[in-house]
Amino acid sequence: MFFEGSEKKAEIWIEPTSGSLRALPYSFWKQIVSLAKADILSQMGNDKCDAYLLSESSLFVWDHKIVILTCGLSTLIDCINGFIDAIGVNNIKLLTYQRKNEYVAHLQSSTFIEDIAMLRQRLAGSACRVGHLDHHHHFIFTSGAFNQIAPQDKTCEVLMYHISGIVADYLRTQQQSIAKIYSLLQLDELFAGFTYDAHLFTPLGFSINGIKDNFYYTIHITPQEKSSYVSIETNVDLNHYPIDIAAKLLAILQPRSWDFIGFNIQISSPNTPENICLGHCSYPVKQGYNIHFSHYQQLCPEVLIPEYL
Amino acid sequence: MFFEGSEKKAEIWIEPTSGSLRALPYSFWKQIVSLAKADILSQMGNDKCDAYLLSESSLFVWDHKIVILTCGLSTLIDCINGFIDAIGVNNIKLLTYQRKNEYVAHLQSSTFIEDIAMLRQRLAGSACRVGHLDHHHHFIFTSGAFNQIAPQDKTCEVLMYHISGIVADYLRTQQQSIAKIYSLLQLDELFAGFTYDAHLFTPLGFSINGIKDNFYYTIHITPQEKSSYVSIETNVDLNHYPIDIAAKLLAILQPRSWDFIGFNIQISSPNTPENICLGHCSYPVKQGYNIHFSHYQQLCPEVLIPEYL
Numbered sequence: 001m002f003f004e005g006s007e008k009k010a011e012i013w014i015e016p017t018s019g020s021l022r023a024l025p026y027s028f029w030k031q032i033v034s035l036a037k038a039d040i041l042s043q044m045g046n047d048k049c050d051a052y053l054l055s056e057s058s059l060f061v062w063d064h065k066i067v068i069l070t071c072g073l074s075t076l077i078d079c080i081n082g083f084i085d086a087i088g089v090n091n092i093k094l095l096t097y098q099r100k101n102e103y104v105a106h107l108q109s110s111t112f113i114e115d116i117a118m119l120r121q122r123l124a125g126s127a128c129r130v131g132h133l134d135h136h137h138h139f140i141f142t143s144g145a146f147n148q149i150a151p152q153d154k155t156c157e158v159l160m161y162h163i164s165g166i167v168a169d170y171l172r173t174q175q176q177s178i179a180k181i182y183s184l185l186q187l188d189e190l191f192a193g194f195t196y197d198a199h200l201f202t203p204l205g206f207s208i209n210g211i212k213d214n215f216y217y218t219i220h221i222t223p224q225e226k227s228s229y230v231s232i233e234t235n236v237d238l239n240h241y242p243i244d245i246a247a248k249l250l251a252i253l254q255p256r257s258w259d260f261i262g263f264n265i266q267i268s269s270p271n272t273p274e275n276i277c278l279g280h281c282s283y284p285v286k287q288g289y290n291i292h293f294s295h296y297q298q299l300c301p302e303v304l305i306p307e308y309l
Numbered sequence: 310m311f312f313e314g315s316e317k318k319a320e321i322w323i324e325p326t327s328g329s330l331r332a333l334p335y336s337f338w339k340q341i342v343s344l345a346k347a348d349i350l351s352q353m354g355n356d357k358c359d360a361y362l363l364s365e366s367s368l369f370v371w372d373h374k375i376v377i378l379t380c381g382l383s384t385l386i387d388c389i390n391g392f393i394d395a396i397g398v399n400n401i402k403l404l405t406y407q408r409k410n411e412y413v414a415h416l417q418s419s420t421f422i423e424d425i426a427m428l429r430q431r432l433a434g435s436a437c438r439v440g441h442l443d444h445h446h447h448f449i450f451t452s453g454a455f456n457q458i459a460p461q462d463k464t465c466e467v468l469m470y471h472i473s474g475i476v477a478d479y480l481r482t483q484q485q486s487i488a489k490i491y492s493l494l495q496l497d498e499l500f501a502g503f504t505y506d507a508h509l510f511t512p513l514g515f516s517i518n519g520i521k522d523n524f525y526y527t528i529h530i531t532p533q534e535k536s537s538y539v540s541i542e543t544n545v546d547l548n549h550y551p552i553d554i555a556a557k558l559l560a561i562l563q564p565r566s567w568d569f570i571g572f573n574i575q576i577s578s579p580n581t582p583e584n585i586c587l588g589h590c591s592y593p594v595k596q597g598y599n600i601h602f603s604h605y606q607q608l609c610p611e612v613l614i615p616e617y618l
Binding site for chain 1: 410412413414415417420421422425435436437438439440441442443444445448470471535536565566585586587588589590592602606608610611612613614615616617618
């Protein structure tokens with residue numbers, strides 16, 4: 001029942017002079033995501049953005065930018081390299097590539113260090129690890145010229161581990177529906193006005209993409225009991241929004257621990273459930289991002305269940 | 310500067326009818342530890358026990374029992390299999406094999422799951438993981454008949470991560486001496502009356518074995534700044550001893566986080582530094598052990614330093 005929910009993620013901006021990415025045909029994206037060992041399950045779009053639900057997470061395409069997340073044993077680095085080669089390395093304006101430490105890292109076909117060695121054959125860039133090796137940590141590679149990114153360009157990631165409670169229990173049942181999950185997560189309220197596209201996986205798992213104008217959100221749920229993981233990622237400014245989306249989703253999904261990662265935004269944890277920030281870190285990258293990372297854990301000790309092997 | 314301090318560990322009891330292990334020649338042990346990619350650096354003994362300092366941790370030999378710990382990229386499973394084959398599988402009374410999740414697991418030549426698949430070709434046994442996959446966790450395999458172990462047979466492991474303070478700083482300098490480290494760790498007081506044998510590694514690292522009658526302790530220090538690790542292991546009953554050894558060593562080495570593992574003993578954390586038990590677990594194994602695991606972390610949030618790659 002184990003599934004590696006943790007995503008690898010890339011955000012790539014291209015030079016506006018190189019045409020619109022949204023003019024590229026479906027067959028192009030199908031081929032590009034296949035390099036990461038992913039398929040396109042469905043697609044939707046609005047005036048600004050196309051959103052693809054993948055067999056391994058999500059792809060968003062704007063005129064001059066893509067965001068792609070892939071989980072499981074996907075090989076996102078091959079997809080990134082394929083994209084750079086197809087677009088032409090001189091047309092790449094900015095690239096960030098990010099990996100979370102996996103639950104079972106040795107199953108992955110490459111390490112982050114190996115990934116960026118390949119990437120650096122195409123693009124110069126700097127790479128960083130935040131978080132101790134024996135704890136939750138993230139690797140981030142960034143490439144591009146100075147100050148490409150405006151301060152108002154923000155990305156929020158809320159990553160949850162070991163979810164519990166009524167909604168987590170429901171997500172582990174066999175008789176689920178997209179409508180019921182959408183309702184339990186209160187997404188109609190949290191992301192009001194967003195068009196969405198969702199998928200239920202067999203035996204377990206839920207993905208949803210939402211778009212509204214230039215904004216996107218994407219939620220991926222790996223509910224498997226011993227390695228549950230939920231990621232919420234959005235370019236909505238969570239600190240200036242009518243609802244505290246992070247607090248709401250933490251209350252609904254009740255994780256034991258969670259990470260906040262913000263690009264040009266520092267997200268704070270709610271007080272409920274009672275929790276402690278075990279470590280945090282902020283640092284600037286020359287492309288114009290201030291990157292913020294923090295890891296929280298519920299304050300009450302957990303009685304661990306031995307897992308027989 | 311990275312070194313994997315986390316040990317793999319085996320404790321093996323043989324049938325008393327199969328003679329004394331201490332009668333086996335030095336060449337036997339040299340060959341056995343070489344299977345784990347380790348060398349014997351030095352040796353000492355008393356009436357009950359021989360203690361070997363290894364290039365990768367320690368070996369203790371009693372008449373009918375061995376305890377071996379090896380760190381780094383050592384292949385302890387090969388050593389265990391070689392020992393079983395040399396002694397004869399029918400002469401193995403009890404075996405425990407334990408692995409801590411490593412800082413960089415993918416550098417290891419095998420996983421615990423692969424190790425026990427090999428071991429199970431020789432010996433039946435049950436295996437367990439305590440602790441979540443995304444947090445500190447330990448794997449323990451046990452083999453042997455019911456109730457081989459008396460309740461008064463205890464082993465304590467205190468494992469520390471990210472040490473800090475004056476002693477940690479000294480351990481990272483180039484001009485160290487065994488005598489000074491022995492004094493800074495207050496081992497004369499903590500393990501009074503123990504004979505000891507210690508080694509300083511190049512560029513960094515410290516190991517010490519101590520024995521007194523049937524009792525042993527062993528301390529291994531990997532002080533490297535970004536992946537520091539200290540293990541203290543002993544069959545002294547830490548809960549019934551004139552000094553609180555765990556509290557003293559925690560105060561001296563000031564780790565950010567630590568694990569207690571007790572076989573037939575449950576060790577409690579001192580209050581200083583202010584800390585929280587994030588998870589704990591107790592379970593019995595049929596050979597007669599109650600195994601206790603707990604993980605602690607300092608309560609104050611840590612400002613993490615990004616590590617450039």
